[in-house]
Amino acid sequence: MSATATIIALPAVDGSFRRVELREPTALATSSTPATSRVAFAAGHVVADPLRSSVGSPTQIDWDATLGIRHRLWDLGLGIAESMDTAQRGMGIAPAVALELGRRTIAEAAARGAEVVVGIATDALDAGERDLSAITDAYLEQLTEIEGAGGRVVLMASRQLAAAAAGPDDYLRVYGDVLRAAHRPVVLHWLGEMFDPALAGYWGSTDLAAATETVHTLIDEHAERIDGLKMSLLDEAHEVAFRRRLPSGVRPYTGDDFNYVPLIAGDELGHSDALLGAFSAVPRFASAALAALDADDAAGFRAILGPTQELSRLIFEAPTQYYKVGVVWLSYLTGWQSHFRMIGGFETGRSLLHLARVFESANAIGLFEDPERAAARASGYFRGVGVDG
Numbered sequence: 001m002s003a004t005a006t007i008i009a010l011p012a013v014d015g016s017f018r019r020v021e022l023r024e025p026t027a028l029a030t031s032s033t034p035a036t037s038r039v040a041f042a043a044g045h046v047v048a049d050p051l052r053s054s055v056g057s058p059t060q061i062d063w064d065a066t067l068g069i070r071h072r073l074w075d076l077g078l079g080i081a082e083s084m085d086t087a088q089r090g091m092g093i094a095p096a097v098a099l100e101l102g103r104r105t106i107a108e109a110a111a112r113g114a115e116v117v118v119g120i121a122t123d124a125l126d127a128g129e130r131d132l133s134a135i136t137d138a139y140l141e142q143l144t145e146i147e148g149a150g151g152r153v154v155l156m157a158s159r160q161l162a163a164a165a166a167g168p169d170d171y172l173r174v175y176g177d178v179l180r181a182a183h184r185p186v187v188l189h190w191l192g193e194m195f196d197p198a199l200a201g202y203w204g205s206t207d208l209a210a211a212t213e214t215v216h217t218l219i220d221e222h223a224e225r226i227d228g229l230k231m232s233l234l235d236e237a238h239e240v241a242f243r244r245r246l247p248s249g250v251r252p253y254t255g256d257d258f259n260y261v262p263l264i265a266g267d268e269l270g271h272s273d274a275l276l277g278a279f280s281a282v283p284r285f286a287s288a289a290l291a292a293l294d295a296d297d298a299a300g301f302r303a304i305l306g307p308t309q310e311l312s313r314l315i316f317e318a319p320t321q322y323y324k325v326g327v328v329w330l331s332y333l334t335g336w337q338s339h340f341r342m343i344g345g346f347e348t349g350r351s352l353l354h355l356a357r358v359f360e361s362a363n364a365i366g367l368f369e370d371p372e373r374a375a376a377r378a379s380g381y382f383r384g385v386g387v388d389g
Contacts, residue, residue, distance in 0.1 A: 074112065
């Protein structure tokens with residue numbers, strides 16, 4: 001940046017423009033090797049083919065750009081959580097393409113000795129499927145595909161199971177059958193309805209305490225087949241209480257994009273590992289913070305990662321399922337991809353005002369390594385849709 005401060009004009013709620021000074025990028029000591037003090041996965045997004053993607057079109061992925069982002073995350077020492085909701089699973093990406101994405105990422109990871117886990121789901125079924133055996137078989141088919149490719153799986157929540165299950169026993173039956181068939185330890189995924197309204201009442205109850213008991217029963221019965229559980233409920237106190245009851249060897253993976261800093265830092269009784277969409281939005285900060293934690297510098301960890309929490313809460317604000325827009329927006333602004341288009345036109349899920357706020361919050365923490373490029377891209381995008389300050 002030049003000695004003269006660079007300014008960007010951002011649209012405001014009242015129709016005027018706010019003039020925001022660009023910050024220098026925050027200097028961060030990132031690491032290219034995985035953390036030793038925590039296990040950390042960043043849930044990667046997909047880069048759409050900008051010429052072919054549209055609402056109602058078959059899934060059109062730019063494979064080179066999508067896999068390139070995985071390599072950037074691995075270069076920062078982060079593992080990849082593939083084919084998850086961050087990759088628009090159930091929100092634009094076709095089931096067969098999600099599996100292909102998993103297979104390709106597994107192959108790329110194997111070639112460089114990197115870490116990856118891949119989501120499996122029942123999204124190949126019709127939305128109205130209510131047969132529990134069919135739901136189990138759908139999970140098993142994808143389990144076989146991913147394990148056959150050499151991968152480990154994240155057992156994602158099922159919209160069909162949420163609709164079909166008569167109570168907790170149905171969840172225990174379906175999940176038990178899948179876990180018994182797994183050849184490698186599985187990561188369970190408890191995704192709250194704020195991320196997907198179709199998952200209300202998951203585990204057989206709308207009562208959180210009752211649902212919690214069902215999950216603990218499942219884990220206690222199959223602990224040797226479970227690597228951990230990713231909890232995405234945005235409830236810090238509940239996650240802490242939950243992880244304290246886990247059997248030895250079963251990891252708590254935080255998916256709490258509102259409170260990941262204290263959850264990963266932990267307390268005298270334990271900590272959470274990480275499987276986060278937020279880490280795809282702030283990967284350099286995550287890498288540097290985990291490196292500090294590896295050096296027993298908990299204060300440094302909090303100092304580096306703490307400022308990202310406000311940005312993450314903005315990206316994940318309600319309606320939370322549109323958080324992917326913020327992740328892709330930042331990927332575009334930082335130069336990790338060449339355009340701001342998403343599978344199925346999903347980028348329209350957030351307003352221009354929201355995008356402006358995300359830019360301002362990211363700028364405030366020095367997220368942009370090239371602030372002038374980020375500003376030029378943001379200004380160009382706003383100008384292209386008729387908003388010019």
